Amino acid sequence: MDSVSDKEQWKYCIEPERGRLELGLRNLWRYRGLVHLFAKRDFTSKYRQTVLGPLWMFIPPFLTTIVFTVVFGNIAKFPTLDSVASGDMVVPAFLFYMIGNILWELFSNILKHTAKTFLANARIMGKVYYPRLASPIAAAFSDLAMAVIRLLLFGALFAVGVVCGSVSVRMSWTMLFFPLTVFQLMLLGLGIGLIIAVLTVKYRDIGFIVDFALQLWLYLTPVAYGLQLVPKRWIGLYMLNPVTPIMTTARYFCFGEGYVQVGYVIWSWVAVLFFFVGGCILFNRAEKTFVDII
Amino acid sequence: MGDRMIRVEHVSKEYQLGVIGQKIMLDKADSPLGKRLTEHDLHEGRINDKGMFMALSDISFEVEAGETLGIIGRNGAGKSTLLKLLARITLPTVGRILLNGHVASMIEVGTGFHSELTGRENIYLKGAMLGMSERKIDQKLDEIVDFSECGQFLDTPVKRYSSGMYLKLGLSVAAYLDAEIVVMDEVLAVGDTAFQNKCIQKIKEMSESGRTILFVSHNMALIRSLCKRCIVLDQGKLKFDGKVEEAIRYYTSASFYMEQARELEQLERTPSHNPNRVACMTYIKILGRTRFAMREILRFMLRFRLLERVGQLCLRVGIWSADGTAAAISFVRLPNACEGENETYFRMDTSRLLPGKYSLELLLVDMDKSGLMVKLDALRDVIAFEILPSEDWPVYQMYKRDWGYVELPLFIE
Numbered sequence: 263m264d265s266v267s268d269k270e271q272w273k274y275c276i277e278p279e280r281g282r283l284e285l286g287l288r289n290l291w292r293y294r295g296l297v298h299l300f301a302k303r304d305f306t307s308k309y310r311q312t313v314l315g316p317l318w319m320f321i322p323p324f325l326t327t328i329v330f331t332v333v334f335g336n337i338a339k340f341p342t343l344d345s346v347a348s349g350d351m352v353v354p355a356f357l358f359y360m361i362g363n364i365l366w367e368l369f370s371n372i373l374k375h376t377a378k379t380f381l382a383n384a385r386i387m388g389k390v391y392y393p394r395l396a397s398p399i400a401a402a403f404s405d406l407a408m409a410v411i412r413l414l415l416f417g418a419l420f421a422v423g424v425v426c427g428s429v430s431v432r433m434s435w436t437m438l439f440f441p442l443t444v445f446q447l448m449l450l451g452l453g454i455g456l457i458i459a460v461l462t463v464k465y466r467d468i469g470f471i472v473d474f475a476l477q478l479w480l481y482l483t484p485v486a487y488g489l490q491l492v493p494k495r496w497i498g499l500y501m502l503n504p505v506t507p508i509m510t511t512a513r514y515f516c517f518g519e520g521y522v523q524v525g526y527v528i529w530s531w532v533a534v535l536f537f538f539v540g541g542c543i544l545f546n547r548a549e550k551t552f553v554d555i556i
Numbered sequence: 557m558g559d560r561m562i563r564v565e566h567v568s569k570e571y572q573l574g575v576i577g578q579k580i581m582l583d584k585a586d587s588p589l590g591k592r593l594t595e596h597d598l599h600e601g602r603i604n605d606k607g608m609f610m611a612l613s614d615i616s617f618e619v620e621a622g623e624t625l626g627i628i629g630r631n632g633a634g635k636s637t638l639l640k641l642l643a644r645i646t647l648p649t650v651g652r653i654l655l656n657g658h659v660a661s662m663i664e665v666g667t668g669f670h671s672e673l674t675g676r677e678n679i680y681l682k683g684a685m686l687g688m689s690e691r692k693i694d695q696k697l698d699e700i701v702d703f704s705e706c707g708q709f710l711d712t713p714v715k716r717y718s719s720g721m722y723l724k725l726g727l728s729v730a731a732y733l734d735a736e737i738v739v740m741d742e743v744l745a746v747g748d749t750a751f752q753n754k755c756i757q758k759i760k761e762m763s764e765s766g767r768t769i770l771f772v773s774h775n776m777a778l779i780r781s782l783c784k785r786c787i788v789l790d791q792g793k794l795k796f797d798g799k800v801e802e803a804i805r806y807y808t809s810a811s812f813y814m815e816q817a818r819e820l821e822q823l824e825r826t827p828s829h830n831p832n833r834v835a836c837m838t839y840i841k842i843l844g845r846t847r848f849a850m851r852e853i854l855r856f857m858l859r860f861r862l863l864e865r866v867g868q869l870c871l872r873v874g875i876w877s878a879d880g881t882a883a884a885i886s887f888v889r890l891p892n893a894c895e896g897e898n899e900t901y902f903r904m905d906t907s908r909l910l911p912g913k914y915s916l917e918l919l920l921v922d923m924d925k926s927g928l929m930v931k932l933d934a935l936r937d938v939i940a941f942e943i944l945p946s947e948d949w950p951v952y953q954m955y956k957r958d959w960g961y962v963e964l965p966l967f968i969e
Contacts, residue, residue: 272654273655274654274655274656274657275652275653275655276641276642276647276652276653276654277652278647278648278649278651279647292687293684293687295684295689295690296685299680299681299684300681303673303681307672310713311672387645388640388645389645389661390643390645390686391643391644391645391661392685551646551647553645553646554571554572555572
């Protein structure tokens with residue numbers, strides 16, 4: 263056998279894990295068609311053989327929003343304000359809960375789907391090679407598509423409210439920045455999901471905690487209530503939850519008022535990038551040989 | 557020709573023994589997998605000093621462009637692990653693999669189909685998974701559909717497909733891959749004969765068009781018809797690399813136990829076999845010669861132990877020919893078997909078997925009233941015998957491969 267020097271004659275080289283970091287983004291780009299098809303598959307196969315079909319996209323967030331409006335808004339009388347209103351504008355509770363729910367659903371769905379990447383696809387991944395990252399990314403896009411459709415419905419309700427004059431908010435130019443917060447939520451969901459996916463390969467226990475942790479997390483995030491409910495002196499601690507600044511910023515962009523502080527926004531971006539990059543690195547380490555363990 | 561396509565350099569693959577993750581399980585001897593492997597494999601030196609199981613150890617070989625390489629070996633020899641390494645599904649522990657082309661794996665062709673999607677959607681999905689672009693699939697869609705014989709069901713969700721159709725569709729997509737290297741693991745084990753022949757034809761075409769193919773199969777006839785060169789894996793080691801006929805001869809002679817008698821108690825049982833052994837075969841002895849002429853009868857003695865009374869104990873004997881196909885089967889009830897040690901003498905009418913080497917597979921089964929059989933103890937390649945060609949019918953020696961293994965008596969009325 264010749265020495266290492268003639269490695270150049272070969273196109274591909276399969277070697278043991280050396281701890282080197284190759285994210286394989288170029289390879290992932292080569293497989294973008296697959297990402298697209300995976301996303302389409304996830305999205306379109308969900309509502310086959312149902313009577314209501316695509317209506318199911320709207321029913322869950324709609325019902326949750328109604329429940330939130332009744333329970334937290336009307337019975338518990340939680341404020342649906344992130345800060346003391348600057349004028350006489352009050353965001354209607356229904357819209358307030360709806361946007362929060364849609365965004366939270368997006369985040370928690372991406373996280374849950376990503377966390378299950380290895381377990382759900384173990385059979386396929388054990389038989390065929392493709393960039394493993396294609397699966398969670400496709401799932402994230404299919405969840406995004408769902409969220410976009412829901413947001414369109416939200417937009418329609420919002421517009422109807424504004425036009426009919428029963429809603430005391432106006433459309434604001436800050437809306438243009440709204441997609442940024444959606445993108446941020448996606449990255450965070452993916453990042454944390456990837457870390458959990460890697461851990462569940464060896465320790466299935468973590469998979470069981472995810473649902474419970476997400477539920478708890480929901481109540482630590484201003485989705486069912488406005489930020490105003492949180493006592494002033496706890497705000498600093500409360501804002502450590504990276505979803506909170508994203509959520510309040512999203513509502514600010516959406517309604518043109520609310521709570522935005524540059525410091526917290528920067529903190530949320532730092533946290534998001536930390537989780538996302540960290541998740542990608544861990545995932546990259548694990549993907550190569552996870553089929554041996556799972 | 558002459559271009560190297562694949563080079564495998566000193567590749568080894570280790571697997572962790574036992575159940576991973578829980579501390580208690582790390583004690584290998586306590587875990588079921590660890591125990592099953594250790595009994596046999598410590599003996600064979602297949603567990604290394606780190607307590608890891610060596611699925612492959614120090615494998616090296618090269619494959620030229622356009623070559624079809626057969627890979628044979630018994631279950632657990634490391635064939636599938638080797639293919640998984642080549643397909644990048646997992647990485648080797650030591651060594652490296654150099655490739656000069658894209659690898660497409662056809663390991664279990666039906667995987668990757670989504671049951672809610674239609675046949676057409678699945679073709680695209682599967683194609684993309686194997687590295688084909690959407691445009692490429694567009695171009696080849698008609699051919700794929702044509703080949704799969706599933707045209708009229710193309711827009712039906714694949715969950716309504718029969719298992720045969722499912723497989724045909726999977727194979728068809730894979731057959732039209734444009735990868736330079738294709739690895740196949742027992743892809744033709746299922747499907748009807750006509751379709752199988754079509755696939756063999758297709759694989760030959762692929763090979764002629766310059767594709768490099770690695771083909772794993774237990775079916776020696778298939779290996780023989782598709783490959784010129786073949787490697788034999790045994791216990792994770794490369795035991796033979798050379799011409800296909802020699803490889804098959806090597807493989808079959810290695811698993812054929814041509815002795816007069818054999819102790820059976822310590823032999824490794826197949827994994828699927830019931831572990832709380834109600835019955836255990838302990839000893840077999842061929843009475844008379846192990847090589848005998850056509851028209852003669854095989855006599856043997858079998859000792860076995862029964863731990864408890866069994867409803868209806870039966871012995872099933874599979875007769876396997878040297879090319880890896882089942883040649884015949886025998887079955888007998890054992891009404892006199894009792895608890896404890898048994899010694900039974902058998903006489904098997906082998907007079908109609910054609911000349912050649914045969915290996916016996918023995919199964920002790922419990923048959924209930926409805927005819928359902930429960931395996932109590934099973935062993936493959938227990939002992940072998942050889943039937944020598946007789947002077948009056950020398951022709952049987954020459955064409956046996958195409959003629960089957962049994963000669964039925966024919967009389968003029």
